[in-house]
Structures are given as structure tokens and as C-alpha cells.
Amino acid sequence: MLSFADLALSPALRRGVDAAGFTTPTPIQAGTLPAILDGRDLIAQAPTGSGKTAAFGLGLLQRLDPALVRVQALVLCPTRELADQVAKEIRRLATGIPNVKLTLLTGGVALGPQLASLEHAPHVVVGTPGRVQELLRKDALVLDGVRTLVLDEADRMLDMGFEAAIRDIVRRLPRDRQGLLFSATWPEAIRGMAAATLRDPVEVSAEGVVDAPEVEQRFHEVDLALKPAALAGLLLEHRPESTVVFCNTKRDVDDVAAALARAGFASAALHGDLEQRDRDEVLVRFANRSLSVLVASDVAARGLDVKELACVVNYELPSDPDVYVHRIGRTARAGRSGLVLNLVTPREIQRAHALEERQGAPLHWVRATPAGAAPRDVPRAPMATLRIDAGRTDKLRPGDVLGALTGAAGLKGEAIGKIDIFPTRSYVAVHRGKADAAAAALGADGIKGRRFRIRRI
Incomplete structure (x- = not known):
């Protein structure tokens, strides 16, 4: 070897x-x-x-x-x-x-x-x-x-x-x-x-992980009108810590993200029509565990850097089996297990058959149950993100933010997550239950003696 x-x-x-x-x-x-x-x-x-x-x-x-x-x-x-x-x-x-x-x-x-x-x-x-x-x-x-x-x-x-x-x-x-x-x-x-x-x-x-044993693939045949409820039901059933939902159109990306947000999920949309600043913030929040569900188009999701992605959902099967391989390759990295959920309407059955032929094995079909739970039953994202209107051009470093949070804000290290510094703004993930107090403390006491605008996003 x-x-x-x-x-x-x-x-x-x-x-x-x-x-x-x-x-x-x-x-x-x-x-x-x-x-x-x-x-x-x-x-x-x-x-x-x-x-x-x-x-x-x-x-x-x-x-x-x-x-x-x-x-x-x-x-x-x-x-x-x-x-x-x-x-x-x-x-x-x-x-x-x-x-x-x-x-x-x-x-x-x-x-x-x-x-x-x-x-x-x-x-x-x-x-x-x-x-x-x-x-x-x-x-x-x-x-x-x-x-x-x-x-x-x-x-x-x-x-x-x-x-x-x-x-x-x-x-x-x-x-x-x-x-x-x-x-x-x-x-x-x-x-x-x-x-x-x-x-x-x-x-x-180097072929993808279509037939890798650590990836569990489930196919759910659903009516088009029941797709949003079926998606919510599957996420409630499996309760993955992080999920990327792939859609084939930008309109579906927006509609699905909005439907999940109304159901109580910490979700956001990612596609090419977003302003760059909004794209950056969505990616930061998903990577630092402030968002649990990212709804994305294929192109927008390229470059997504998430080390441990628990679940991939194909809201609609892609027409190209190679694209399916690429999508599901985002989970079960480095030998970890992963879950792939596929919502298939009757008009997509031919695409499912093409995948079955590609894999050389029968697909695992499971009945999907639309969600009937209240928003309070939806699992919450463990972190929340604070945006600081200062960055590298202000000589701000991750250590400065960490010191302010553990000092004046009084947070313990385990309550602080990923810190991202951009040229003119910075983001820090903190435990969801402590985010508002941390934002208030940073706003009042500042960072290294300087005060910046800080808010929870």
C-alpha cells in the first residue's frame, strides 16, 4: 500500500x-x-x-x-x-x-x-x-x-x-x-x-460512495403536494445533527427552506442569486452548527466545508446519476456513517431506475410519513452566531474575540464554537442559550478596549 x-x-x-x-x-x-x-x-x-x-x-x-x-x-x-x-x-x-x-x-x-x-x-x-x-x-x-x-x-x-x-x-x-x-x-x-x-x-x-456500506440510502415515493410535509417528517424521525437538502431549481431551494423554517427548523437557502455577503453568512452558520439544515442547489454547495455531515436529502433526484454520486459523497467521509434520504415522485421513477442500474443492486424503498409534530418537537441547533462588524482590516484576531468572551462576557471555553474572521466582519458561534447575554456583554465592554456593533444573526 x-x-x-x-x-x-x-x-x-x-x-x-x-x-x-x-x-x-x-x-x-x-x-x-x-x-x-x-x-x-x-x-x-x-x-x-x-x-x-x-x-x-x-x-x-x-x-x-x-x-x-x-x-x-x-x-x-x-x-x-x-x-x-x-x-x-x-x-x-x-x-x-x-x-x-x-x-x-x-x-x-x-x-x-x-x-x-x-x-x-x-x-x-x-x-x-x-x-x-x-x-x-x-x-x-x-x-x-x-x-x-x-x-x-x-x-x-x-x-x-x-x-x-x-x-x-x-x-x-x-x-x-x-x-x-x-x-x-x-x-x-x-x-x-x-x-x-x-x-x-x-x-x-475514484468512484463515489454509492455502494459503500457506511452510507444508508433510503428512497421514499411521495406525491408532489406532500413533499414538504414528508421532508419535515423524515427530519423529525431521524433527527440528524446536520443536513444538506439538494434541490434542482433555485425556486425550490427558497420554497423548501421557507417551509422548513415555518415548521421550526433552523434552516437557510443557498443558491447563486444570493448576495456574496449573504452566502458567506449562511455557510458560516451551517459550518459552526447554528443552522441544522442547509437547502442548496448543486452549484452553490460546491466548496461547502463541513467535516461531519450527518445526512443528505435529495428533494428531487437529479437527472444525471453522476450528480447523485457527487451529492451523497458529502456524507460518510473518512469512514464515518451517513444517511441519504431521497424523495421520489411518480414522475421521477425512471431516474430511480437509472440509479438502480448504476448501483447494480435494488434500491431500499421505505414509506414516508408526513410530519404531524408541532414546532416545539423540532430539534434545535446547538449554537447561535454573533456577527461583529470588524475584521482583519481592524486587526481583529480570533484570540481577541475568544478573550473577550471568556473574560468580560464570562463564558466558559466549551460554550464558544468556531470563530471566522473576514476583512470587515467576524463571526463567532456560542451556545444558543448564552448568545443574547454574550452579545450584550461584548457590546457593552468591547473587544480589546474597542467597541464594535454586535448582533445575533
């Missing part, structure tokens, strides 16, 4: 691997890293949570020359959330390499700070195609020194209409670069993209 010790990594990069606690590669890492480290182009099919970010992160860092001040690696992602997640992972792996600069270039945020960050060229750029293309047009970004190109979640970038932008960006890169394409699904369009951007690529597939 391949181990990280067997890989020909530089001493500096090996320190990053050791710091991350990596010992045995995941299947996608074992299948791709030898080719990546050998400089080969590659097309890989890998579901969310398979470890692909570490695979291409190690590859691009191995080829990096920190003494050469120019962009040497470019990673393109479909969403800001995924790009941010990828950037954090690469920074973590690069901890043993001195003076590596990584710049995040995504839409939905002000252009000015990104222009300023490019005055001194980074070694690595992680970004979304639209913003990278915009900065290229402004001659603010130079990519003629790129050694490694990564197209992450390539199928979703094509779904979102980024094909023209990607092709424009690729035309500006050196011909002798390495190209790595990762995709959860392999539609024909991905084959075309690979042919246009890769040279004699190695193909690797």
Missing part, C-alpha cells in the same frame, strides 16, 4: 505533509500523485471529500521555485467558496516552504484589494474564471510563468457557463505547462475541455 513516505516529495513539502498529519493517501491521492509528481497531465474523476485538493496542491507546490517571483501555479474553481477552501488547504501544505505567496482572486468582492495584492506577483493564484479573466484584461495579472494549471470541479465550471473564459485563460498560458483536470462527473463536454487543455493525460477515477 502506497504511503506518503514513498512519494518523492521535497524535504520542505514533506514537513507540510507531516504537519497536516497525512500518512496513508486516499484512493484518489494514491491514483494521481505518482503521475502528478512525474509531471504528467491528468484528468481525474473524484467526488467531494476524496482528498483531491491535497493531491493537486502537493503537485503544484513540488514544482514551485519560491525564489522566482512570478505566478507559477493557477487553480481555477467554480465558486468563491470552493476557491477559498482550496486556498486554505494549499497554504496548510505550504507551511514548510518559506516565503510562498498565494493570492485568492474571486468575484463577489471589491477589485481594489486584489489589484493591490498583484503589485507584487504571487507564486500561486487560486480564483474563479470570471475574475481571473477580468484581471488579465486589465493587465494586472501575468501568467506567462505558469508551470501548473489546475481545473477543479471542471464540470460545474462548464455548467456555470465558464467555458469561454477558461479557454481564453488557457490561451494565455505557456504551452509546456502541466495540466490537471478534476471533475466529479465526466460528461462529453469535459472530454472536449480535456482535449483542448491537456497533453496525453493520464486518466484516474
Whole structure:
């Protein structure tokens, strides 16, 4: 069995691997890293949570020359959330390499700070195609020194209409670069993209967890009109700590999230029409356990960084079985158990049959009972989120927030959860029963002698 010790990594990069606690590669890492480290182009099919970010992160860092001040690696992602997640992972792996600069270039945020960050060229750029293309047009970004190109979640970038932008960006890169394409699904369009951007690529597939024994999949045939009540009933029956409900349309995302909120669930919607600030807040609240149910579209959920997701619900089955594999791959990560609930109307039966054929085994059908419980029976999210209208630009650090909460606010450490610091605002999760008192204390006493606007969201 391949181990990280067997890989020909530089001493500096090996320190990053050791710091991350990596010992045995995941299947996608074992299948791709030898080719990546050998400089080969590659097309890989890998579901969310398979470890692909570490695979291409190690590859691009191995080829990096920190003494050469120019962009040497470019990673393109479909969403800001995924790009941010990828950037954090690469920074973590690069901890043993001195003076590596990584710049995040995504839409939905002000252009000015990104222009300023490019005055001194980074070694690595992680970004979304639209913003990278915009900065290229402004001659603010130079990519003629790129050694490694990564197209992450390539199928979703094509779904979102980024094909023209990607092709424009690729035309500006050196011909002798390495190209790595990762995709959860392999539609024909991905084959075309690979042919246009890769040279004699190695193909690797790490199939999803459709037939993994730790994932329990249940299929419930329901009438369309009873779907919202059936969903509430299933969540009350199983009472998962965290759930992502996938819908096929933005309208369904909004309608389902609203229906669950009326039933008493701590739920919120996530789709592409939300403002970036609202998207950030929803993701923060779900990751810190202030929301127990996230209702999302496929594209918006890319980049969702939740380590232990108890349940995935398909409110409607996707038409592509590969999308189903990708959705349910978000639960039962790292050997943990997971639950998948599927609500299937009569018109979706053919999609269920396609999944059955894909799995090669009968589906587990269970009768769904619509909810009849009162909102008081709905399990509450254990945490609540406080928003602080200050962030990195105000020199605010997680330790400052933690110190204020355990000091003047009088909270014990176990009552404080995840702290997220953004450029102009910060979020902290606290025990739900102590949130109002904590907000009042922080507002009155301030943080490090400074007072900021604080409210519960």
C-alpha cells in the first residue's frame, strides 16, 4: 500500500505533509500523485471529500521555485467558496516552504484589494474564471510563468457557463505547462475541455460512495403536494445533527427552506442569486452548527466545508446519476456513517431506475410519513452566531474575540464554537442559550478596549 513516505516529495513539502498529519493517501491521492509528481497531465474523476485538493496542491507546490517571483501555479474553481477552501488547504501544505505567496482572486468582492495584492506577483493564484479573466484584461495579472494549471470541479465550471473564459485563460498560458483536470462527473463536454487543455493525460477515477456500506440510502415515493410535509417528517424521525437538502431549481431551494423554517427548523437557502455577503453568512452558520439544515442547489454547495455531515436529502433526484454520486459523497467521509434520504415522485421513477442500474443492486424503498409534530418537537441547533462588524482590516484576531468572551462576557471555553474572521466582519458561534447575554456583554465592554456593533444573526 502506497504511503506518503514513498512519494518523492521535497524535504520542505514533506514537513507540510507531516504537519497536516497525512500518512496513508486516499484512493484518489494514491491514483494521481505518482503521475502528478512525474509531471504528467491528468484528468481525474473524484467526488467531494476524496482528498483531491491535497493531491493537486502537493503537485503544484513540488514544482514551485519560491525564489522566482512570478505566478507559477493557477487553480481555477467554480465558486468563491470552493476557491477559498482550496486556498486554505494549499497554504496548510505550504507551511514548510518559506516565503510562498498565494493570492485568492474571486468575484463577489471589491477589485481594489486584489489589484493591490498583484503589485507584487504571487507564486500561486487560486480564483474563479470570471475574475481571473477580468484581471488579465486589465493587465494586472501575468501568467506567462505558469508551470501548473489546475481545473477543479471542471464540470460545474462548464455548467456555470465558464467555458469561454477558461479557454481564453488557457490561451494565455505557456504551452509546456502541466495540466490537471478534476471533475466529479465526466460528461462529453469535459472530454472536449480535456482535449483542448491537456497533453496525453493520464486518466484516474475514484468512484463515489454509492455502494459503500457506511452510507444508508433510503428512497421514499411521495406525491408532489406532500413533499414538504414528508421532508419535515423524515427530519423529525431521524433527527440528524446536520443536513444538506439538494434541490434542482433555485425556486425550490427558497420554497423548501421557507417551509422548513415555518415548521421550526433552523434552516437557510443557498443558491447563486444570493448576495456574496449573504452566502458567506449562511455557510458560516451551517459550518459552526447554528443552522441544522442547509437547502442548496448543486452549484452553490460546491466548496461547502463541513467535516461531519450527518445526512443528505435529495428533494428531487437529479437527472444525471453522476450528480447523485457527487451529492451523497458529502456524507460518510473518512469512514464515518451517513444517511441519504431521497424523495421520489411518480414522475421521477425512471431516474430511480437509472440509479438502480448504476448501483447494480435494488434500491431500499421505505414509506414516508408526513410530519404531524408541532414546532416545539423540532430539534434545535446547538449554537447561535454573533456577527461583529470588524475584521482583519481592524486587526481583529480570533484570540481577541475568544478573550473577550471568556473574560468580560464570562463564558466558559466549551460554550464558544468556531470563530471566522473576514476583512470587515467576524463571526463567532456560542451556545444558543448564552448568545443574547454574550452579545450584550461584548457590546457593552468591547473587544480589546474597542467597541464594535454586535448582533445575533
